[in-house]
Amino acid sequence: MPNGNIIVAEERGTRVITLRRPGKKNAITQDMYREMSHAIDTAQNNPDIRCMIITGGSGVFTAGDDIDDFLKADTARPETLSNGARFLYSLALNVKPIIAAVDGASIGMGTVMLFHCDYVLASNAATFSAPYIHLGLVPVGAASLLMPNTMGYQRAFAMLVMGRTFTAAEAHAAGFVNTVVSPGHTEVEARKVAREICRLPAEAVAISRRLLRTPPEELTRRIDQETHLFGERLKSDDAVAAFNAFANRKKR
Numbered sequence: 001m002p003n004g005n006i007i008v009a010e011e012r013g014t015r016v017i018t019l020r021r022p023g024k025k026n027a028i029t030q031d032m033y034r035e036m037s038h039a040i041d042t043a044q045n046n047p048d049i050r051c052m053i054i055t056g057g058s059g060v061f062t063a064g065d066d067i068d069d070f071l072k073a074d075t076a077r078p079e080t081l082s083n084g085a086r087f088l089y090s091l092a093l094n095v096k097p098i099i100a101a102v103d104g105a106s107i108g109m110g111t112v113m114l115f116h117c118d119y120v121l122a123s124n125a126a127t128f129s130a131p132y133i134h135l136g137l138v139p140v141g142a143a144s145l146l147m148p149n150t151m152g153y154q155r156a157f158a159m160l161v162m163g164r165t166f167t168a169a170e171a172h173a174a175g176f177v178n179t180v181v182s183p184g185h186t187e188v189e190a191r192k193v194a195r196e197i198c199r200l201p202a203e204a205v206a207i208s209r210r211l212l213r214t215p216p217e218e219l220t221r222r223i224d225q226e227t228h229l230f231g232e233r234l235k236s237d238d239a240v241a242a243f244n245a246f247a248n249r250k251k252r
């Protein structure tokens, strides 16, 4: 049952998927993953939908996976966390352009999903990180394939292995942000880009896009490989200590 943390709306050929969990910095729960996958999957054969926008609204994109879910997860049964992997499959197999609108922090899965998107708008208040290393974890979502391909090995190392945060300007220079706009303007600009894409010949867009992208079978192979390693790391002492430190940080 939808719980209002993901809003899906249709606007003139564009499906707009909004993360709305402001009290938790749009941290993504298993239910939210399920709803986002459904929104993407059901767009595939819908001729009325020409492209999609993923946005977190103003102020924050997403704080990534809900860390409480990690703590609650039964690591002996990885399927308790499988909705994230299924969401990544939806992105990898998706055939319609996705525009991302990032205002504020984009963390973990927030940043990884951008590398599956086709056009990324960020405000100059946006920051980008994939701090798996600080949680004792390893990359997910084919990040280890897409990030070095997009921004080069050294930048990918800084983000994925050193856990560095990139500013909007750095993300733009690294090539995974198309345009930087003022805070509060990412959605308006994303809608302009969507209108531009919707006016293009749909079949030619689909073929050209397919030619440009990493083949889905290569993406899903890497997603599976990373998901397995990530699942292993979730049980590690480093990861469990980091999740508990986050959960208890306000109690100290």
Ligand SMILES: C/C=C/C(=O)SCCNC(=O)CCNC(=O)[C@H](O)C(C)(C)COP(=O)(O)OP(=O)(O)OC[C@H]1O[C@@H](n2cnc3c(N)ncnc32)[C@H](O)[C@@H]1OP(=O)(O)O
Pocket: 023, 024, 025, 027, 028, 063, 064, 065, 066, 067, 068, 084, 105, 107, 108, 109, 110, 131, 132, 135, 140, 250
């Ligand atoms: C497979 C994919 C894996 C991943 O995505 S790994 C990445 C996981 N994410 C993180 O490591 C980020 C964790 N969050 C933070 O570092 C900080 O938060 C922020 C920098 C995003 C914001 O900091 P501040 O402005 O000081 O806000 P606040 O008081 O920390 O957070 C507000 C409320 O949001 C909850 N929250 C934030 N991020 C998460 C999260 N990732 N999972 C679960 N809850 C989260 C907090 O607990 C708190 O809630 P309450 O007010 O009830 O205490």
